[in-house]
Amino acid sequence: MKTSRRQIIYFYKDMKKKKLLGILPSYAGGGAEKIMLMYFHNFQKRPFFFKLLVVNNDGPLKTKLVDSIEYKYKRLFNSIPKIISYIRKKKFNIVYSTFPHITIALIISKLLRLHNCNIVVRQPNMLYPSLSYSFKLRIIRFLYLRLINMADVIVVTSKAMREEALKNNFNKNKVFLLPNPLDIRNIRKNVIPERKSGLAVKLVFVGRLSYQKGLDRVLGLFSKIDNIELSIIGQGEQRKLLENLVKDNKIEEKITFCGFIPSPYNVIAGADYLFLPSRWEGMPNCVLESLALGTPVIAFKDIITLNDLTFNIKNKTITMLENEESLLAYLRGLRPRKDKLNPMLRKSLLNNSLSEAAYRKKLDKIISSKL
Known part of the structure; x- marks a missing residue:
């Protein structure tokens, strides 16, 4: 079969592409994992060859849509020699991390001349609150703050995160603000609002059941409120603790643990809040x-990062409360939506958003500019 001139041109263009490896701890169902997997979709007409390395191939977000190599290590530390060996063997030019402990391992291994890759970091959280609540995390924070300027690109997702980075002497020429993407049309496509029967106000929580998410400090409030129900969507290390809190407060009829749901949009659309x-x-x-x-x-x-959504805070489609006491008073005043018996998909409340395609294009451009 004869090879066309165009095919030959594309082949040589591909030969010149830099090789980019993303490193993910697992397929856990968190926001950072979702963003990483989204970025590694749709390789056509992009400036890099992409590969994803997953340290522990477990988790609800496991997908066949991403070109990946998967290990079965329970701890990142044990996987580092194999990761470095893979980077060297496949001659990657760029490594991309979105978790601080992985970032630290990549920077230290570069200082030891075990690889010579450009390092791209997407920071998933505010540093001080997320890396302060245990001795181990404070050690990680200490190392991260002293090593981070060895990275070539540092992506943050909100103005508050950028301010925190600059206060901690991050190199301002390496820090880029890139909001999380969202395709409103895709999110709303085929959504049919789903709502449990009854006249109570329906709240829904979506996320990992962890200390960060704060459910442990608010579940007891539901024993003091009538006519409100909470559906909890997600898995995590605090599930047993939270189930015990529900049992101790005798609020089993008000709180439902739904586990991980791959697409919770119907439930969110049917909820009041x-x-x-x-x-x-x-x-x-x-x-x-x-x-x-x-x-x-x-x-x-x-959650000071939500201050970026000024449009929603001003029109009160996001309500930001001071503490548990003010939350209790606010919850007592809630009423269910008018269409509670037959909920319809309400219009979007977002003023604007960055599409996934635009996000990939912007991040590709940022990385290319720093090589």
Whole structure:
């Protein structure tokens, strides 16, 4: 079969592409994992060859749509020799990390001359709250802050994260603000609002069941409120603790643990409010998704990154509360939506958003500019 001139040109163009390896701890169902997997989709007409390395091939987001190599290590530390060997063997030019402990390992191994890749970091959370609540995390923060300027690109997702980075002497020429993407049309496509029967106000939480998400500090409030129910979508290390809190407070009829749901959009669209009592966040994807589905958001002021969504805070489609006491007073005043018996998909509450295609294009351009 004769090879066309165009095919030959494309072949030589591909030969010149830089090789980019993304490193993910697992397929856990968090926002950082979702963003990483999204970025590694749709390789056509992009400036890099992409490969994803997953340290532990377990988790609900496991997909066949991404070109990946998967290991079965339970701990990142044990996988480092194999990761470095793979980087050297396949001659990658760029490595991309979105978790601090992986970033530290990549930078130290570069300092030891075990690889010579450009390092791209996407920071998923505010540094100080996320790396402060245990001795181990404080060690990680200490190392991260002293090594991070060895990275070539540092992507943050909100103005608050950028301010924190610059206050901690990150190289301003390496810090790029790139909001999380959201395709409103795709989110809303084929959504049929789903709502449990009954006249109670329906709240929904979506996220990992962890200390960060703050459910442990608010579940007890539901024993003091009538006519409100909470559906909890997600898995995580705090599930048993939260189930015990529900049992101890005798609120089993008000709280439902739904586990991980790959596409929770029907439930979010049918709820009265998305409930996010987190102690901190980067830029939570679930908030953007909820607003796109027309469902307003209740959160704490602790999530200072939400201040970027000024349009929604001003029109009160995002309500930011000071503490548990003010939350209790606010919850007592809630009423269910007017169409509670037959919920319809409400119009999007997002003022604007960055599409996934635009996000990939912008990040590709940022990385290319720093090589």
